[in-house]
Amino acid sequence: MTTTLPRLALLAILCGWALLAPAMGQEPAPDDPDILGAMARQLRFEVPTRIVGRLLTLDAYDPAVWIEWTQMELDGRWLPAPPETNLLIYPKDEAMFRFFKSLGRGTEIRMTVETGPDGKRRVLALDEM
Secondary structure: OOOHHHHHHHHHHHHHHHHHOOOOOOOOOOOOOOHHHHHHHHHHOOOOEEEEEEEEEEOOOOOOEEEEEEEEEEOOEEEEEEEEEEEEEEOOOHHHHHHHHHOOOOOEEEEEEEEOOOOOEEEEEEEOO
16 A cells, blocks of 8 residues: 655655765765666665565564565665665565575575565565575
């Protein structure tokens, strides 16, 4: 379910992140005006997006897992994710869910995620770390 408030919060996070990146030793955002649009699309996972996260827990209701999102790939560079962002992600199949269940809390996972037609973030593939 998408509402205006989460979109505004996401935009505020993106703007704050872009302003603080130079102070944190990150490269400044390019002058390309579409960079914020590209970042927003990445954060909504409209296209397959490579991310890194730490396993927090299995979901209590669905065959899904909660992760603490730590990094995302944007234009070939790994960037920090918005701070303290937890995501509910759904494995692509039962075998992948069994794999997630075998991992310990805090395990770092690199994966490709995309939002499906049902609005759920699906893990399309797992990468080796």
